[in-house]
Amino acid sequence: MGADLWIISIAIFCLGALMGALNFITTTLDMRAKGMTLMRMPLTCWAWFVTAILGLLAFGVLLSAGILLLMDRNLGTSFFVPLGTVNGVLTGHKGGSPLLWQHLFWFFGHPEVYIAILPAMGLCSQLLSVFSRKPIFGYKAMVYAILAIGFLGFMVWGHHMFMSGMSPYSAFAFSIMTMGIGVPSAIKTFNWLGTLWRGKIRFSSPMLFAIGFVSLFVVGGISGPFLAQPVLDIYLHETYFVIAHFHLIMGVASIFGIFAATYYWFPKMFGRMMNEPLAKTHFWLTFIGAYAIFMPMHYYGMAGGLRRYSQGTEVGWINQLWPIQRFISIAAFVTIAAQFIFVFNLFWSMKKGKKAVDNPWEATTLEWTTATPPPHDNFGGLTPVVYNGPYEYSVPGAPRDYVMQTDAPVTARH
Amino acid sequence: MADTVVTHDIPSVYEPSLFGTYSKKIGMWLFLMSDSLTFGALLYAYSYGRISTAGWPTPFHSTSIVNATIMTAFLLTSSLTMVMAVRASVQKDAKMQTIWLLATIACGAGFVILHGMEWSKLIAEGLTLPMFPAVPGHEVSAEFANVAKSVPQFPSTFFTLTGMHMVHVTLGIVYLGVVALRRKFIPVLLALWLIAWLATPSYSPFHYGAHVLLVAAVVISIILWLKPKVYDSSDVEVAGLYWHFVDLVWMFIFPLVYLMSTRI
Numbered sequence A: 001m002g003a004d005l006w007i008i009s010i011a012i013f014c015l016g017a018l019m020g021a022l023n024f025i026t027t028t029l030d031m032r033a034k035g036m037t038l039m040r041m042p043l044t045c046w047a048w049f050v051t052a053i054l055g056l057l058a059f060g061v062l063l064s065a066g067i068l069l070l071m072d073r074n075l076g077t078s079f080f081v082p083l084g085t086v087n088g089v090l091t092g093h094k095g096g097s098p099l100l101w102q103h104l105f106w107f108f109g110h111p112e113v114y115i116a117i118l119p120a121m122g123l124c125s126q127l128l129s130v131f132s133r134k135p136i137f138g139y140k141a142m143v144y145a146i147l148a149i150g151f152l153g154f155m156v157w158g159h160h161m162f163m164s165g166m167s168p169y170s171a172f173a174f175s176i177m178t179m180g181i182g183v184p185s186a187i188k189t190f191n192w193l194g195t196l197w198r199g200k201i202r203f204s205s206p207m208l209f210a211i212g213f214v215s216l217f218v219v220g221g222i223s224g225p226f227l228a229q230p231v232l233d234i235y236l237h238e239t240y241f242v243i244a245h246f247h248l249i250m251g252v253a254s255i256f257g258i259f260a261a262t263y264y265w266f267p268k269m270f271g272r273m274m275n276e277p278l279a280k281t282h283f284w285l286t287f288i289g290a291y292a293i294f295m296p297m298h299y300y301g302m303a304g305g306l307r308r309y310s311q312g313t314e315v316g317w318i319n320q321l322w323p324i325q326r327f328i329s330i331a332a333f334v335t336i337a338a339q340f341i342f343v344f345n346l347f348w349s350m351k352k353g354k355k356a357v358d359n360p361w362e363a364t365t366l367e368w369t370t371a372t373p374p375p376h377d378n379f380g381g382l383t384p385v386v387y388n389g390p391y392e393y394s395v396p397g398a399p400r401d402y403v404m405q406t407d408a409p410v411t412a413r414h
Numbered sequence B: 001m002a003d004t005v006v007t008h009d010i011p012s013v014y015e016p017s018l019f020g021t022y023s024k025k026i027g028m029w030l031f032l033m034s035d036s037l038t039f040g041a042l043l044y045a046y047s048y049g050r051i052s053t054a055g056w057p058t059p060f061h062s063t064s065i066v067n068a069t070i071m072t073a074f075l076l077t078s079s080l081t082m083v084m085a086v087r088a089s090v091q092k093d094a095k096m097q098t099i100w101l102l103a104t105i106a107c108g109a110g111f112v113i114l115h116g117m118e119w120s121k122l123i124a125e126g127l128t129l130p131m132f133p134a135v136p137g138h139e140v141s142a143e144f145a146n147v148a149k150s151v152p153q154f155p156s157t158f159f160t161l162t163g164m165h166m167v168h169v170t171l172g173i174v175y176l177g178v179v180a181l182r183r184k185f186i187p188v189l190l191a192l193w194l195i196a197w198l199a200t201p202s203y204s205p206f207h208y209g210a211h212v213l214l215v216a217a218v219v220i221s222i223i224l225w226l227k228p229k230v231y232d233s234s235d236v237e238v239a240g241l242y243w244h245f246v247d248l249v250w251m252f253i254f255p256l257v258y259l260m261s262t263r264i
Ligand SMILES: [Cu+2]
Pocket: A109, A110, A113, A156, A157, A159, A160
């Protein structure tokens, strides 16, 4: 019963995600302000756009998988059940294949990790540019890299199934494709570094989290090519190495994106700034905490520490790794505790925070042209007209070091 | 067909649309993309089961095929009447638009009823899922019963694929009904629900399946209450996209599930 409710809720979630994706895509295609061509969109919007496309294509498949699973559990079909038992109860089911489930699930599952991280990539690109007071390095390359990541994301689901006994030739193809994703990812990483290079960096809390995101993305991502190789994956698959990789890049990096976005857009949402010293404390504790949790996990995994087991005390070699586990646990508790700083800051700043001006970060994009907090209809019924790209910072000859997207067109180009 | 192109003005405060058409239509195309992946996954599950099972049964006889062919004819006709409805809507002929939409609904309903009878017959003859209750007083065909027992994948895939399609056709009927009659469709829908519920015996899957119509009636009541509106030609065209898509899906299911499972 519990599992059925859970599957039904996932199915409803699929429909919701689908409707959300429809809305995002049509809005991006059809409701851009005058002058906001696709190549003038902030990278945040590009990332959300591609995320919505991924959601559109991936959630439909998960919906099917969920329906089949529900039928297997309740109607007596046997899509996924190879033998006569379900939950230890003997049934007439037989002839199904758990591999079918793996295919359907991971065809959704891999795009899903990009659904989780692309928005963070987009908004951190935006923040790095704003707080470095420099145009984003290689705007077009960033856009194409997002598209390439989205496209390749649909070709690589098999890298979760190297252990399933698949043909080595398929495994090879999935492996090559997966490592191919390293190319657009590296393009993005180098562009982020290029944006920071010689910028007039302002280390405000959103920027700290954006830099933290880049750091976690690199460190978590670098173990991806290890796991993408069937030979290594067969050893590492059941170990904590996978947990470390996955949580650094998709878990913590995405969460850093959420934090960065919250600190960045909070003034626009509530008309007040968040407390900066508290935010910085939160950042450093979380940043160091994340590494303290997940770096040791790599060693624990390489030494053979298994995942998916609740208890390993009877196993000699895991016993010797016990201090690592203890260290990870303590680091995790400290890091979780640090999140209460954020929660406190969030609610305290809504009421007591310093009043925010309309454009506290001196950013160029449209949301900063309207009042803080925004009036009804965001722009008070007056849709703005766009003349510039989203990252016109430190433009030679401009009166300020930034040119709003709605300002008169810039003539002097860098 | 140039006269059947629906035009729609886009407010000038925005960039011109990328595809030169209105958002509703893009939204429907995107939805159909997602839905085709949903059906794609089901067809994949079917193919997977079929390939991985030794001795896939081919139990359908000519009665099933004749029945399914008549059903197909109903659906194809409904596509034609749908095109006529779109044409009438572009020509601002409200009366003909309603008539053609109702004709489409009638064809769709004919499809669902025939399909429902087909299902009931198969279940009674033993091609059934373990959870469907036994049908009293009906001769079980030894062949079907054997198929259901030895290759449960066969009834599983059959009922899932055709059932999912049937749900789509049913929702399409509701959709077209709302476009054609708006609020006046709600009592019609409630009547359909009562007929479907009370006219089917309690062991039939349609006895409880009929409640889909009740849920649909509640949902559209809420929608029409929140946003009462007159549907224009763009709505008819978008509804038509959905309807044609559902037809197209049947053109995959009919050969894969019926024709390829027939004794020749
Ligand atoms: Cu993956």
